[in-house]
């Protein structure tokens with residue numbers, strides 16, 4: 001494995017923290033192991049030479065390549081399923097009653113390989129049934145990993161990764177793909193829009209959101225970064241809207257949302 005000099009490591013982790021919020025300061029071995037082969041394959045003998053390319057690349061392509069390798073994209077269907085239960089049993093009945101124009105906006109922020117936003121789309125279909133067509137249901141799914149986004153928009157998953165999906169949903173929402181894999185059916189896939197978005201940057205989407213899933217993303221952020229992010233998410237949430245965070249994550253001390261229960265937060269007011 002290629003060794004990264006301390007100075008180079010400090011400069012790199014500060015660069016990544018400032019730009020993406022990720023705190024890798026105590027993850028030297030992880031950085032070395034995830035990047036070593038790639039650095040060598042690019043024809044460099046040292047991290048220092050490779051990092052000069054990263055910092056000097058005005059196209060940002062090399063930064064993106066590096067981030068693809070450094071992000072932790074672990075995800076799976078029905079992860080932390082209490083959120084999906086809360087969504088179907090509490091959030092959607094309120095939304096159905098209170099949102100008069102029937103446009104419902106949900107954001108999966110840090111969507112990784114797409115399991116989370118497709119799971120949301122399945123819940124919406126299951127909840128609304130035929131009434132779904134009377135609604136404009138928008139699901140935005142964003143990430144900083146182009147690799148993850150590409151795989152997400154293909155919507156192809158191994159049979160093993162469907163193990164937590166109820167049998168009825170497997171039959172309804174997946175079809176067979178090549179090599180024994182399964183693909184999310186078009187009707188569900190077309191319900192999700194995938195986009196690159198760095199959560200450290202300003203949020204400038206057209207609509208505010210009634211529900212935001214931002215789960216297992218902040219786990220890699222420090223307190224100050226979490227606080228900045230939660231303020232941005234709050235501003236992008238409709239009054240009465242919800243934020244779900246990962247169960248292993250803690251909210252920042254200055255969280256503006258009201259805590260409803262573990263990993264479930266709400267902005268004061270009624271949905272509209």
Ligand SMILES: C[S@@+](CC[C@H](N)C(=O)[O-])C[C@H]1O[C@@H](n2cnc3c(N)ncnc32)[C@H](O)[C@@H]1O
Nearest residue numbers: 020071073075110112143144145198199215216
């Ligand atoms: C562990 S995955 C969580 C996926 C999914 N939300 C879940 O709970 O299963 C974390 C995701 O957050 C993304 N991420 C990390 N920092 C980000 C940032 N600054 N902006 C957007 N996405 C980010 C990573 O690329 C990764 O795909």
